[in-house]
Amino acid sequence: MTKLNAKIPEGPLADKWTNHKAKLRLVNPANRRKLDIIVVGTGLAGSSAASTLGELGYNVKVFCYQDSPRRAHSVAAQGGINAAKNYKNDNDSVYRLFYDMIKGGDFRAREANVYRAAEVSNLVIDHYTALGVPFARDYGGLIENRSFGGVQVSRTFYAKGQTGQQCLIGAYSALSRQIDKGTVTMYPRREMMDLVVIDGKARGIIVRNLITGEIERHSAHAVVLATGGYGTIYYLSTLALNSNGSAAWRAHKRGALFANPSFVQIHPTSIPVLNDHQCKLTLMSESLRNDGRVWVPKQKGDPRKPNEIPEDERDYYLERRYPAFGNLVPRDVASRAAKERCDAGYGVGPTGLSVYLDFRDAIQKKGRKYIEENYGNLFEMYEKITGESPYEVPMRIYPAGHYTMGGLWVDYNLMTTIPGLYAIGEANFSDHGANRLGASSLMQTSGDGYFILPYTIADYLADEIKTPKIPTSTPEFDSAEKEVKDRIQRLMSINGTETATSFHKRLGKIMWDYCGMVRNEEGLKKALGLLDELKVEFWNNLKIPDTAGELNQELEKASRVADFLELGKLMVYDALNRRESCGAHFREESQTETGEAKRDDENYSYVAAWEFAGDGNEPILHKEELKFEYVKLQERSYK
Amino acid sequence: MKVKLRIWRQKNSQSKGKFEVYELNDVAPDMSFLEMLDSLNQRLVKEGKSPVAFDHDCREGICGSCGIYINGRPHGNDHRTTTCELRMRRFKDGETITVEPWRAAAFPVVKDLVVDRSAFDKIIQAGGYISVNAGAAQDANSIPVPKHNADVAFDTASCIGCGACVAACKNASAMLFVAAKITHLAQFPQGRVEAPERVKRMVAKMDELGFGSCTNTRACEAECPKGISISTIAKLNREYITAKLKD
Numbered sequence: 108m109t110k111l112n113a114k115i116p117e118g119p120l121a122d123k124w125t126n127h128k129a130k131l132r133l134v135n136p137a138n139r140r141k142l143d144i145i146v147v148g149t150g151l152a153g154s155s156a157a158s159t160l161g162e163l164g165y166n167v168k169v170f171c172y173q174d175s176p177r178r179a180h181s182v183a184a185q186g187g188i189n190a191a192k193n194y195k196n197d198n199d200s201v202y203r204l205f206y207d208m209i210k211g212g213d214f215r216a217r218e219a220n221v222y223r224a225a226e227v228s229n230l231v232i233d234h235y236t237a238l239g240v241p242f243a244r245d246y247g248g249l250i251e252n253r254s255f256g257g258v259q260v261s262r263t264f265y266a267k268g269q270t271g272q273q274c275l276i277g278a279y280s281a282l283s284r285q286i287d288k289g290t291v292t293m294y295p296r297r298e299m300m301d302l303v304v305i306d307g308k309a310r311g312i313i314v315r316n317l318i319t320g321e322i323e324r325h326s327a328h329a330v331v332l333a334t335g336g337y338g339t340i341y342y343l344s345t346l347a348l349n350s351n352g353s354a355a356w357r358a359h360k361r362g363a364l365f366a367n368p369s370f371v372q373i374h375p376t377s378i379p380v381l382n383d384h385q386c387k388l389t390l391m392s393e394s395l396r397n398d399g400r401v402w403v404p405k406q407k408g409d410p411r412k413p414n415e416i417p418e419d420e421r422d423y424y425l426e427r428r429y430p431a432f433g434n435l436v437p438r439d440v441a442s443r444a445a446k447e448r449c450d451a452g453y454g455v456g457p458t459g460l461s462v463y464l465d466f467r468d469a470i471q472k473k474g475r476k477y478i479e480e481n482y483g484n485l486f487e488m489y490e491k492i493t494g495e496s497p498y499e500v501p502m503r504i505y506p507a508g509h510y511t512m513g514g515l516w517v518d519y520n521l522m523t524t525i526p527g528l529y530a531i532g533e534a535n536f537s538d539h540g541a542n543r544l545g546a547s548s549l550m551q552t553s554g555d556g557y558f559i560l561p562y563t564i565a566d567y568l569a570d571e572i573k574t575p576k577i578p579t580s581t582p583e584f585d586s587a588e589k590e591v592k593d594r595i596q597r598l599m600s601i602n603g604t605e606t607a608t609s610f611h612k613r614l615g616k617i618m619w620d621y622c623g624m625v626r627n628e629e630g631l632k633k634a635l636g637l638l639d640e641l642k643v644e645f646w647n648n649l650k651i652p653d654t655a656g657e658l659n660q661e662l663e664k665a666s667r668v669a670d671f672l673e674l675g676k677l678m679v680y681d682a683l684n685r686r687e688s689c690g691a692h693f694r695e696e697s698q699t700e701t702g703e704a705k706r707d708d709e710n711y712s713y714v715a716a717w718e719f720a721g722d723g724n725e726p727i728l729h730k731e732e733l734k735f736e737y738v739k740l741q742e743r744s745y746k
Numbered sequence: 747m748k749v750k751l752r753i754w755r756q757k758n759s760q761s762k763g764k765f766e767v768y769e770l771n772d773v774a775p776d777m778s779f780l781e782m783l784d785s786l787n788q789r790l791v792k793e794g795k796s797p798v799a800f801d802h803d804c805r806e807g808i809c810g811s812c813g814i815y816i817n818g819r820p821h822g823n824d825h826r827t828t829t830c831e832l833r834m835r836r837f838k839d840g841e842t843i844t845v846e847p848w849r850a851a852a853f854p855v856v857k858d859l860v861v862d863r864s865a866f867d868k869i870i871q872a873g874g875y876i877s878v879n880a881g882a883a884q885d886a887n888s889i890p891v892p893k894h895n896a897d898v899a900f901d902t903a904s905c906i907g908c909g910a911c912v913a914a915c916k917n918a919s920a921m922l923f924v925a926a927k928i929t930h931l932a933q934f935p936q937g938r939v940e941a942p943e944r945v946k947r948m949v950a951k952m953d954e955l956g957f958g959s960c961t962n963t964r965a966c967e968a969e970c971p972k973g974i975s976i977s978t979i980a981k982l983n984r985e986y987i988t989a990k991l992k993d
Contacts, residue, residue, distance in 0.1 A: 155880070158880070159879075159880040162879045162880060173803060173809070173811060174801060174811065174862070174863060174864070175810075175863065175864070175866065175867050175907065176867075177810070177867075177870075177907055178803055178804075178809040178810055178811050178907075179809075180803070180804065180809070182804065182808050182809050182810075182906075183804045183806060183808050183809065192886070192887075194887060230881070230883075232886045233883040233884065233885055233886045234878070234880055234881075234883045235886075236883065236886035236889075237876065237878040237882070237883035237884070237886075237936055238875070238876055238878060239875075239876045239899065239903070239930065239931055239933075239934055239936070239937060240903075241891075241896045241897075241899035241900040241903060241930075241933070242886070242896070243896070244890075244891055244892075244893050244896040245893065246893050247890065248890030248891050248892050248893065248896075249887050249890055250886055250887055266900055267900065269808065269904065272808050272904070272906070273900065273903055273904075276903050279870070280870065280874055280875035280876070281875060281878075281880075283867065283870045283871040283874060283875055284871075284875040284877060286867075286871050287871040287872065287873075293867075295864070295867075318856060347803040347804040347805070347809060348802060348803060348804075348805055349802075349803050350803075381776045382774050382776045382777065384774060384777050384781045384782075384784070384785055385781065386780075386781055386784060386805065387805045387806070389805075389806045390806075487826075488806065488807065488831070491807075491824075491827060491831045491833065492831070492833070494833075494835065557880040557881075558880065558881070561880070604792065606788055606791045606792065608784070608788060609788070650791060650792065650794075651791075652790070652791050652794065652795065652796055652797060653796050657757075657758065657857070658758075658799055658856065658857045658860065660797070660799055661787075661791060661797060
């Protein structure tokens with residue numbers, strides 16, 4: 108049985124990382140060249156880790172499924188990236204950023220990790236700026252900040268509504284520099300199919316070349332997964348269509364524990380579903396809530412156009428329910444509040460499943476030019492999709508699956524329970540608790556890659572300097588490759604009648620209905636049965652055209668859906684186990700009189716880390732108790 | 747609405763491609779162009795036929811994966827729009843739509859509508875960066891950058907590397923792509939030290955990879971989904987000449 112040791116350093120919170128760094132072992136530059144590191148994924152986590160490890164002189168191999176590392180889904184992050192610079196002089200600090208994240212995560216994250224993420228945030232901003240990321244500036248040439256949900260300071264650095272794109276271009280350029288120098292080798296259009304574990308250590312991966320269909324073996328002294336989240340399990344989500352949970356799931360099946368899988372953020376401001384053919388939901392950045400006001404009509408089913416509804420007949424329900432934070436409450440709170448209004452019959456739009464996000468007042472007060480400068484590209488995007496201009500009529504928005512706080516369990520060094528296997532960025536679980544605050548993902552994912560992993564991985568590699576290059580001809584590689592090939596063969600030979608997309612849609616509906624914004628015992632139990640049935644049907648009635656030995660996008664989808672069918676079940680087990688509400692995990696049985704999430708600190712103040720126990724068996728729960736030494740547990744209130 | 751699709755089908759880079767015709771009768775005007783292709787593919791798979799391969803990912807116009815030549819224009823007929831953002835309401839009921847991959851020597855076809863754009867990555871690897879290691883930067887506010895420069899940097903860094911500029915150009919020139927990166931990086935005080943080397947290496951790499959030369963037809967600017975201005979090419983030329991004069 109795996110014992111969980113989070114390896115949190117001793118000492119005062121503010122000194123933990125400094126003390127820990129002083130004790131981490133080093134690898135000298137001559138030895139770094141002899142050590143191979145595999146990085147899977149090229150978003151902000153993967154690119155930052157790979158370029159930094161390359162700069163340090165390690166021999167790095169990077170993999171992504173896209174045709175270019177610049178396309179990873181960090182590119183779609185919109186609103187911004189947090190840091191505790193206190194450039195606004197509004198009494199911000201590392202401690203305050205830490206506190207906001209702990210509270211925002213509803214006291215289900217590790218204090219030490221969160222503090223460290225806040226601590227390195229300033230370095231991240233410095234680095235991106237040096238790389239040429241054009242954060243918004245004022246006329247004096249200094250950097251501007253704005254505010255985000257769940258906080259009362261302005262600490263968000265931004266580049267209009269495409270901060271992720273601009274940061275990723277910076278990270279990609281640094282990665283390109285290392286590729287140019289030969290420290291990093293790039294393998295695009297490769298999908299990780301399995302992890303290779305030798306003598307208990309992560310030693311390589313099996314990938315499928317998506318162009319030729321060839322199965323390749325790659326070895327290394329350590330493997331870093333930077334493969335993002337699994338929000339596409341809902342089928343409709345704000346994620347890129349090809350984002351998937353397979354790398355993490357494969358690692359889980361090889362022994363890495365999976366933590367808090369049911370903690371999924373449902374983002375409150377996405378463009379609502381327009382038709383049955385829709386394959387994704389486009390996000391409208393949370394930053395819009397700085398200037399936009401959320402409302403629904405006070406009258407149920409009000410047939411009037413939004414602009415015809417007078418002020419006193421509008422219910423600005425966030426401002427009404429949460430006067431202290433108003434429209435800038437955290438995402439989980441805003442999402443549930445929108446669902447509550449829509450479920451009560453006050454929703455707007457053709458389906459009644461949306462609410463207004465209105466810029467009328469901001470345009471009047473600050474002028475159209477201000478709105479254009481700050482949100483121009485978002486307004487354009489909205490208009491292209493819906494055919495309506497948010498300058499003229501309020502946006503319509505609804506919550507959508509977005510970010511997974513859950514992920515592979517990692518210790519303070521970001522190492523999973525498999526020695527030599529690391530998980531960074533959204534792929535791990537450690538910093539956002541049960542709900543992530545806006546603009547904290549770019550911050551965490553970059554901090555992991557630039558300033559944390561490069562230090563902690565050296566401590567592990569210090570023991571590997573005498574290990575020669577790992578051969579790919581070992582029995583472990585043989586059997587992993589065979590398993591991958593057999594599985595592909597099984598998928599290809601089902602020859603049923605239903606497409607992978609159709610199964611994915613059905614899976615998504617089960618997950619959204621029973622393990623989405625609200626959950627209850629009965630629904631979750633029902634979901635377990637439904638998922639079993641769907642899995643059986645999938646393996647008996649799937650249809651994939653063409654062959655496995657060529658570019659085959661249907662096979663890619665099918666392989667990911669097959670993993671999602673299993674991961675979905677783990678999410679349900681986790682949601683069932685946690686009979687409390689916390690952050691984004693809302694159990695109907697556990698709510699306050701006013702309908703807010705009600706935690707049960709006595710029984711659930713732990714990280715639920717799940718061990719894979721074989722196909723068809725119930726996973727085994729391990730608990731990492733969360734100790735709060737520096738913040739006091741309290742009801743999370745934004746009123 | 748109904749549409750007739752003439753789609754370029756090509757099994758792999760070695761084989762010769764040809765157009766095939768498909769008819770769709772239940773297209774919703776709200777659908778994106780790619781959702782329309784998704785629905786065609788669902789049908790083809792069910793019929794046991796090979797679906798149309800195309801690159802796509804974010805489906806919100808920011809990753810740069812998608813790129814289809816639609817009725818003779820990269821990303822179709824909508825202004826400042828990627829293929830994934832293009833909506834079927836932009837087409838007429840009953841219209842015949844011709845669907846092709848990017849066509850450029852430097853972007854060989856991989857399969858159907860999928861092309862190999864790794865040449866763009868190679869150009870960036872030849873100097874499209876500011877050389878600074880993680881940990882070596884000073885405080886972000888220690889170097890003020892005029893707002894105008896920051897805005898120009900933002901606009902040019904908005905390039906998503908989709909390749910529409912190359913596909914639009916009769917010479918298959920990559921000048922707009924290279925110029926956007928040069929202009930982006932030229933806005934900051936940091937990185938000036940390596941600017942001459944950068945522009946020379948990137949231009950040499952572009953030429954080496956088989957992109958054509960620029961003859962100022964402005965087709966790239968007209969088709970760029972991110973609205974990158976051809977004035978960046980003037981900036982590129984200035985940087986290039988200045989660098990060459992120093993040789």
